[in-house]
Amino acid sequence: MQQKTLVMKFGGTSVGSAEALARAIQIIREAKCDWDRIVVVTSAMAGVTNLLLDSAASNAGKAHASPLQDAENKLRTKHFSAAEALIKDNAALEETKREINALIQVFVNLCEAIQILGEASPRALDAVASLGERMSLRLLTAALNEAGIKAKGVESTEFIVTNSNFQNAHPDFCVTKEKTQELLNPILEAGFIAVTTGFIGANAEGVVTTLGRGGSDYSAAIIGSVLPADEVWIWTDVDGVMTTDPKIVASAKTLAEISYSEIAELAYYGAKVLHPKTIRPIVEAGIGLRICNTFNPAHQGTRLTAKGTRNGQVVKAVTAIQKQRLVTIEGRGMLGVPGVAARAFGAVASTKTSVPLITQASSEQSICFAVPSETAENVLNALEKTFAHEIEEDDIDRVWSTDDVSIVTVVGAGMKHTPGVAGKVFSQLGNHGVNVLAIAQGSSEVSISLVVEAPDTEQAVKALHELIVESGR
Secondary structure, eight states, X not given: OOOOEEEEEEOTGGGSSHHHHHHHHHHHHHHTTTOSEEEEEEOOOTTHHHHHHHHHHHHTTOSOOHHHHHHHHHHHHHHHHHHHHHOOOHHHHHHXXXXXXXXXXXXXXXXXXXXXXXXXXXHHHHHHHHXXXXXXXXXXXXXXXXXXXXXXXXXXXXXXXXXXXXXXXXXOHHHHHHHHHHHHHHHHHTTOEEEEESSEEEETTOOEEEOOXXXXXXXXXXXXXXXXXXXXXXEESSSSOBSSOTTTOTTOOBOSEEEHHHHHHHHHTTOTTSOGGGHHHHHHHTOEEEEEEXXXXXXXXXXXXXXXXXXXXXXXXXXXXXXXXXXXXXXXXXXXXTTHHHHHHHHHHHTTOOOOEEXXXXXXXXXXXXXXXXXXXXXXHHHHHHTHHHHHTTSSOEEEEOSOEEEEEEEOGGGGGOTTHHHHXXXXXXXXXXXXXXXXXXXXXXXXXXXXXXXXXXXXXXXXXXXXXXXXX
């Protein structure tokens, strides 16, 4: 009989204190009753990654090291206090503190090197950022063993092999699959829980890389897909995927079930409950995914499925991604000229900027797309350089960007089979006095994205969330 395998990922708030860790340990204990093999993926304790990176950045080119000493003390206090609360065996406690202290010293050494060099390279920042997960791994593994749960810790740098795109590395799934099975299967077959680090991997030379901020979800999906696991559970500090941000709409509810295509749109367009890259490995491996709340484990959370269920709801969720700018390239000389779009997006790609939304008029006299606000200036400079000749010849009138805007996205697989949804969306916004600057809809028809001015974001989300309530009646 084949043994069932579960991968559980715990986010930063879920391992952010002794109390949170105790909850996570109890959740793992209960899971052992139903699952034969369990892999636990841990994030850094809440706030630690920001502290590490902020300290590294502040020490670049600075002659004083007092902020570094402050950070060192904060790291030691945070991890040691949790260890002392959870680990009663003196030998185990001292060993855990020694290992964590060694990692804190690595952090200090890295920051001092950055200070001397006067800059922090992406490779150096990945080395610094990885330390939070590596400390958390020691702490959680020791706490599990103290609680009588046999656990072995192993850093994911040992088996997740990536390219060398530091700060946003991509895994080599073939090599990763081989190494993951070779390393984790003996641990699991010996009856241990395997505890590993989220967010980090290593390139072929063994140099530490990171998978992008929030990448622990992605780590869990990678491990789940290559083992393979039967299910992946993401433990966080919310009850699951909600119909919208409860900070904007107090009546927002948790969705019991959502399809992969729907959550992919939500994750991409600002819903922070799941890392956008998490979906693909899960879908390709055909395994289940649940999002659960560490602080409310009795709640069923949200289950992700291949198709989802409509349950009478056409629109399921509304999300907003803020601090964007619309960049426009316009000019009558663009009409009928091939390659303008390719050159434009080549210029954008040269700045390593992601484009979440594109729209073009049928007249071909303008191309409009969204970019994060902080990258807009670099994008404009790259475009002006690329089209310098066309601008000089007046084939392109101007390249410009708006002030800050937001992309508001309405998601629901039921929209594909329901006529008139787009009309209702625009009528709803019009009735609430929200002006739409640009529109985009994918061929999958799972979502409609609208660009609105930044001050209209909250009003737009509230207005469109009313459609969810109506479609569920």
